[in-house]
Amino acid sequence: SQTIHQWPATLVQPVGSPLSLECTVEGTSNPNLYWYRQAAGRGLQLLFYSVGIGQISSEVPQNLSASRPQDRQFILSSKKLLLSDSGFYLCAWSGFYYGYTFGSGTRLTVV
Amino acid sequence: AQSVTQPDIHITVSEGASLELRCNYSYGATPYLFWYVQSPGQGLQLLLKYFSGDTLVQGIKGFEAEFKRSQSSFNLRKPSVHWSDAAEYFCAVSGGSNYKLTFGKGTLLTVNP
Numbered sequence: 611s612q613t614i615h616q617w618p619a620t621l622v623q624p625v626g627s628p629l630s631l632e633c634t635v636e637g638t639s640n641p642n643l644y645w646y647r648q649a650a651g652r653g654l655q656l657l658f659y660s661v662g663i664g665q666i667s668s669e670v671p672q673n674l675s676a677s678r679p680q681d682r683q684f685i686l687s688s689k690k691l692l693l694s695d696s697g698f699y700l701c702a703w704s705g706f707y708y709g710y711t712f713g714s715g716t717r718l719t720v721v
Numbered sequence: 722a723q724s725v726t727q728p729d730i731h732i733t734v735s736e737g738a739s740l741e742l743r744c745n746y747s748y749g750a751t752p753y754l755f756w757y758v759q760s761p762g763q764g765l766q767l768l769l770k771y772f773s774g775d776t777l778v779q780g781i782k783g784f785e786a787e788f789k790r791s792q793s794s795f796n797l798r799k800p801s802v803h804w805s806d807a808a809e810y811f812c813a814v815s816g817g818s819n820y821k822l823t824f825g826k827g828t829l830l831t832v833n834p
Contacts, residue, residue, distance in 0.1 A: 644821075644822070653811070653825060653826035653827055656821060656822070656823070659821060669821075700764060704822070709753075709755060709767055710755070710767070710813075710822050711767070712757075712764040712765040714764040715762075715763070717762070
């Protein structure tokens with residue numbers, strides 16, 4: 611069966627520090643991968659999606675970037691965090707007719 | 722562009738009462754529709770999905786949803802709510818070759834004993 615792993619679960623980082631959140635998928639090949647951010651009262655916003663290795667599409671201009679170095683690995687990064695980067699970050703994967711499966715999320719607090 | 726509207730931000734029901742959460746979508750072709758549930762601090766769990774075929778879809782935890790193309794709706798229902806159903810519920814729509822999923826802003830469900 612397919613599983614998705616996302617870590618860390620909680621992260622507190624100072625303003626200006628770098629960020630790296632990792633997401634891996636098991637049990638499937640060539641999944642579509644996604645990073646979402648959930649801010650309080652604002653629903654889920656799609657940040658990036660990837661349909662293959664090295665293929666990244668950005669949905670909104672921001673301080674973050676994403677990379678897909680391997681088929682089942684998706685990384686969310688920032689060189690310098692801003693206070694506005696705080697939120698709950700969710701990784702997801704999808705395959706045709708599978709719908710979308712989400713990781714357990716990372717709570718990022720920038721202080 | 723695809724979009725989802727969940728008109729109710731917060732709903733309170735009594736345990737054992739019936740539940741209907743509303744969802745309206747906008748998409749130019751036949752959509753793929755989803756309902757997810759999220760408990761505090763947790764990820765999203767898929768309740769049910771509609772791709773094609775029977776417009777009444779059964780999901781987990783006793784939930785069902787009905788796709789009504791004429792009303793662009795995909796409302797979620799449950800005949801008898803349990804206290805453990807208290808959570809936030811998200812409706813979502815997808816379409817196109819990249820399968821991007823667009824969410825509504827969610828409905829928070831409170832269940833009174």
